[in-house]
Amino acid sequence: MSTRSPITSLNITFLGTASAQPSSTRNHSSLALRLSGDVWLFDCGEATQHQIQRSSVKMGKIEKIFITHTHGDHIFGLLPLLASCLNGAGGITEGMEDPRMHVDTNAPPLEIYGPLGTRAYVRNGLGYTHSLLSSPYVVHELRQLSDPQSGDFTSLPPLPQELHGRNILQVDGIWSDIFQDSIVSVSAAPILHSVPCVGYVITEAPVPGKIDPKKYIADIKRTKAPMTVMRQLQQGETVTLSDGTVLHGPPRRRGRKLVILGDTYDPSPIIPLAEDAHLLIHEATNAHLPGIDENTKEIDTYETVEARAKSRGHSTPQMAGAFAKRIQAQSLVLNHFSSRYPGDESEEAKRIMGGIAQLAAAEYGNSVICARDFMSLDIPHSKDGNE
Ligand SMILES: [Zn+2]
Ligand SMILES: [Zn+2]
Numbered sequence: 001m002s003t004r005s006p007i008t009s010l011n012i013t014f015l016g017t018a019s020a021q022p023s024s025t026r027n028h029s030s031l032a033l034r035l036s037g038d039v040w041l042f043d044c045g046e047a048t049q050h051q052i053q054r055s056s057v058k059m060g061k062i063e064k065i066f067i068t069h070t071h072g073d074h075i076f077g078l079l080p081l082l083a084s085c086l087n088g089a090g091g092i093t094e095g096m097e098d099p100r101m102h103v104d105t106n107a108p109p110l111e112i113y114g115p116l117g118t119r120a121y122v123r124n125g126l127g128y129t130h131s132l133l134s135s136p137y138v139v140h141e142l143r144q145l146s147d148p149q150s151g152d153f154t155s156l157p158p159l160p161q162e163l164h165g166r167n168i169l170q171v172d173g174i175w176s177d178i179f180q181d182s183i184v185s186v187s188a189a190p191i192l193h194s195v196p197c198v199g200y201v202i203t204e205a206p207v208p209g210k211i212d213p214k215k216y217i218a219d220i221k222r223t224k225a226p227m228t229v230m231r232q233l234q235q236g237e238t239v240t241l242s243d244g245t246v247l248h249g250p251p252r253r254r255g256r257k258l259v260i261l262g263d264t265y266d267p268s269p270i271i272p273l274a275e276d277a278h279l280l281i282h283e284a285t286n287a288h289l290p291g292i293d294e295n296t297k298e299i300d301t302y303e304t305v306e307a308r309a310k311s312r313g314h315s316t317p318q319m320a321g322a323f324a325k326r327i328q329a330q331s332l333v334l335n336h337f338s339s340r341y342p343g344d345e346s347e348e349a350k351r352i353m354g355g356i357a358q359l360a361a362a363e364y365g366n367s368v369i370c371a372r373d374f375m376s377l378d379i380p381h382s383k384d385g386n387e
Helices: 048-053 079-084 118-130 215-221 228-234 266-274 303-312 319-325 347-364
Strands: 010-016 030-035 036-042 063-065 112-113 137-143 168-171 175-180 184-191 197-204 238-240 246-248 257-260 279-283 331-333 376-378
Touching: 010 048, 030 257, 048 079, 063 079, 079 112, 079 118, 112 118, 112 175, 118 137, 137 175, 168 175, 184 266, 197 266, 215 228, 215 257, 228 238, 228 246, 246 331, 257 266, 303 319, 303 331, 319 331, 319 347, 331 347
Parallel strands: 036 063, 063 112, 112 137, 137 168, 257 279, 279 331
Antiparallel strands: 010 030, 010 376, 030 036, 175 184, 184 197, 197 257, 238 246
């Protein structure tokens, strides 16, 4: 059982928001979800480690890494990050004892989740670069129905620092509760892209409701009950006072739900998990922006741009907006932009990203945020308080 404390702050920091090629203003895909102090990374494109060093995200706090798919722009940064996080080194000369040869496999491993091939990629990459790590890691794979349902997908045996990972099989089209503790759980579902790809849904367990102390204070004072009773009520408990009076704490509220998608031209298989999300993060690789983007080709129409995006496994802002509406997401953030679209504070960037946000918002019916590298968002509970 986890000893994770209730989440006091939930924050997302975008570490990379580019598709295909990075630019001077956007790095390859990665984002950090901070659950109070714990860090979970989603995707780990090239140079994610550098982006972390330039951000307020603490490398040493990385507990889990979730990979959406094994395209290089989402995973090329994983090996160097592991080497840094887990005190990696290239070994020493023969006859000398390197303490890293003795991995403490009782230490909690850094957990990696991803589709078929993630484990083989990490094992082969670390193995063939002779990387020694002093702490353990484990790779759990989300196997699609068409994947081999067992085995490691590589003939290379596990490294001393690799613990035995699970092959998690799909049931009813989803991977339910691939991780769960008393505070938060993660489920996943396949989403459609040019290669096997996964979307993740992070759900916070129900949290204490809003308490109105005035409702209880007279009874507590009259019976001289200790003030710790108020704390129990705050947790939603029922308390019987010395004179038989029964007090009920406020009912627990629904926790926050985040949907973090990888590359996709159709994420509909994740709908059953994703409905009513507090936050949806959806890619918007290509947009048609006549009059806004001066590189717009004369012959292009929205239809040709959408067809081209889909043929490459990607989405337009309109597709992202429509999906956000379909799952009734409370907020929508777009990422994974073409390297044509700058991600800085320039007038051009503001104009283009404003145009992209508007296209998505027109379908969604709500305002939309376009992510930039190092953008940081706090995710509050719903305002209505009783969800
Ligand atoms: Zn990508
Ligand atoms: Zn991709």
